Amino acid sequence: MTPTEDSFAPSTAEWYYPSEDISRQAYVTDYDALYKESMEDIEGFWARQAESLEWYQRWDKVLDRSEAPFFKWFVGGKTNIVLNALDRHVKTWRRNKMALIWEGEPGDKQTFSYWRLWQEVNKFGNVLRGMGVKKGDRVTIYMGRTPELIIAMLACAKIGAVHSVIYGGFSENAIADRIEDAQSRVMVTSDGAWLRGNIVELKKIADEAVKRSPIVETVIVVKRTGQPVNMQHGRDYWYHDLMALPIASPKCETEVMDAEDPLFILYTSGTTGKPKGILHTHGGYQVYTSTTLKYVFDIRDEDRYWCAADPGWITGHSYIVYAPLILGATGFMYEGAPTQPYPNRWWKMVEEYGITILYTAPTAIRGLMRFGDAWPNRHDLSSLRLLGSVGEPINPEAWRWYHKVIGKERSPIMDTWWQTETGGFMITPMPSVGLKPGSATRPFPGIDADVVDEEGNSCPPGVEGKLVIKQPWPSMLRTIYRDPERFKQQYWSTYAQQGWYLAGDAARKDKDGYFWIIGRMDEVIKVSGYRLGTAEIESGLVSHPAVAEAAVIGVPDEVRGNVVYAYCILKAGVQGSEELVDKLKEHVRHEIGPIAVPTKLEIVASLPKTKSGKIMRRVLKARAMGLPEGDTSTLEE
Ligand code: WT7
Numbered sequence: 001m002t003p004t005e006d007s008f009a010p011s012t013a014e015w016y017y018p019s020e021d022i023s024r025q026a027y028v029t030d031y032d033a034l035y036k037e038s039m040e041d042i043e044g045f046w047a048r049q050a051e052s053l054e055w056y057q058r059w060d061k062v063l064d065r066s067e068a069p070f071f072k073w074f075v076g077g078k079t080n081i082v083l084n085a086l087d088r089h090v091k092t093w094r095r096n097k098m099a100l101i102w103e104g105e106p107g108d109k110q111t112f113s114y115w116r117l118w119q120e121v122n123k124f125g126n127v128l129r130g131m132g133v134k135k136g137d138r139v140t141i142y143m144g145r146t147p148e149l150i151i152a153m154l155a156c157a158k159i160g161a162v163h164s165v166i167y168g169g170f171s172e173n174a175i176a177d178r179i180e181d182a183q184s185r186v187m188v189t190s191d192g193a194w195l196r197g198n199i200v201e202l203k204k205i206a207d208e209a210v211k212r213s214p215i216v217e218t219v220i221v222v223k224r225t226g227q228p229v230n231m232q233h234g235r236d237y238w239y240h241d242l243m244a245l246p247i248a249s250p251k252c253e254t255e256v257m258d259a260e261d262p263l264f265i266l267y268t269s270g271t272t273g274k275p276k277g278i279l280h281t282h283g284g285y286q287v288y289t290s291t292t293l294k295y296v297f298d299i300r301d302e303d304r305y306w307c308a309a310d311p312g313w314i315t316g317h318s319y320i321v322y323a324p325l326i327l328g329a330t331g332f333m334y335e336g337a338p339t340q341p342y343p344n345r346w347w348k349m350v351e352e353y354g355i356t357i358l359y360t361a362p363t364a365i366r367g368l369m370r371f372g373d374a375w376p377n378r379h380d381l382s383s384l385r386l387l388g389s390v391g392e393p394i395n396p397e398a399w400r401w402y403h404k405v406i407g408k409e410r411s412p413i414m415d416t417w418w419q420t421e422t423g424g425f426m427i428t429p430m431p432s433v434g435l436k437p438g439s440a441t442r443p444f445p446g447i448d449a450d451v452v453d454e455e456g457n458s459c460p461p462g463v464e465g466k467l468v469i470k471q472p473w474p475s476m477l478r479t480i481y482r483d484p485e486r487f488k489q490q491y492w493s494t495y496a497q498q499g500w501y502l503a504g505d506a507a508r509k510d511k512d513g514y515f516w517i518i519g520r521m522d523e524v525i526k527v528s529g530y531r532l533g534t535a536e537i538e539s540g541l542v543s544h545p546a547v548a549e550a551a552v553i554g555v556p557d558e559v560r561g562n563v564v565y566a567y568c569i570l571k572a573g574v575q576g577s578e579e580l581v582d583k584l585k586e587h588v589r590h591e592i593g594p595i596a597v598p599t600k601l602e603i604v605a606s607l608p609k610t611k612s613g614k615i616m617r618r619v620l621k622a623r624a625m626g627l628p629e630g631d632t633s634t635l636e637e
Pocket of ligand 1: 268314315389390391392393394415416417418419420421440503504505517519520526529530531
């Protein structure tokens, strides 16, 4: 590892300070003091945050380290995240406040007050109970970005069921694997979803998935697009039919949960072909997500907050669904593509709804930047107070455009580094902190983050190392569902002696203590901010009868961060052709999903491998990018 201060010195010199009116009114005006205070007594800090929430019964112990790395938070506490997200609000004036404003891609609109959302959740909770769903059962949710997705998640949580939301961009095999792993007997889906003016046929894909994972006994279907779908008698039910039954009463008892009872499983990609079921719980997760959202995005009652992620990813779970509702905020959600029908769609909605906080991903910013300033400039964006970014490092050029053209040099950008596993923001600015474009700045209070070398020594400023978290935090993943060994191995074995969490990212700190995330160190790639496992795509390719072996890499791309390149060795006797290349791409689309389709797929006779037979992806990547291949002494092609 070599010092690389020079390579990022220009941006360390570039500081941005939020305007006075924004920083002075923020909840946190002195980050350094709050951070210091939190580190002197981490448990005390989190206990104080937890006190602002409701509990059926207070915890006896804030943190239990006795079975580390299986840490437990707020032990003995009884709660339910829905108690805080909905039940408590409908007893106050907030019952009349808007919880959710929604716009569909074709332009249809819906609004939900806290009262209405609470009632819909109660009704669907009763429906699920009526279908035999019990506390601890896993329910798979595979839907587009519609209010029913949020209602389904909350209804599961309310009755103590564990939701497993699968992003609508995944296809049959990816869904089937996740259903199988979660052993989920009930699925909630919809007939379709609007995207770029077309219908994504979710029910059709769900049917294929269920064929492969016949453990599913009940499928509940939301009517969104109205095109005809196959409804299997005795298995498939329309959501609106069930919601009209007498069992769908608007009063529903909230299940009393242990703080450590599971809330959801969310599958994410790792180093092997098998996705990891990241498990989060009711207690610590509600405390952490609500605290971070409040302090980082400075949520006020008068805000109109738009997190433009998909609820099917952790960003949506934490910061579209749970944290904003716990804080009693008004959230906005949009169903479709940012460019439908024109590239001003987002800016038009910012103006129309008076959005005050916009939280999105670098890939979206770069994508919209490409269309030029004229589209945003047609709209009054002066309602915006804070901006956010998540998912991958934001390049300074996109940062500056976002800051200038969208934020009018007034709104600071909260570049939040975190992961599915961390549950909430870990390294992030707050509205009173000085910013450097491309840096996620500093750790959230209570978070002991560092960049270390192989031995665990802190790296000096400018030196690349591994990003670690040295102390537990309330919303940390509790395990990998049904695979505790993999949990220990993946996150806790590298620095087992020290007991540190390994994030899997390479990073640097600069002399001001600011963190600069470089990217994944493992076989995970980020395509348009979506996390994909190269191994998952490879096994998708190899499942095609023509393919003997496959290697997949991520190659840098200006808009999407990375794109997928795939190299396939065909089975003996199979002839390569343009047609086959197209077929293989189509196969990936079906097996995993459109986001995983390789931009380039090459049929090759051999792959660069080490003498022990491991594919050298580093060499493939260097070749793809036209760079020197580096040390190839172990190469045996
Ligand atoms: C990986 C986690 C956290 C919600 C969405 C992603 C990368 C995430 C940033 C950022 C640089 C980032 C990391 C991380 N990442 N945010 N602000 N700057 N990199 O969750 O799908 O679990 O992916 O995303 O590489 O490890 P995820």
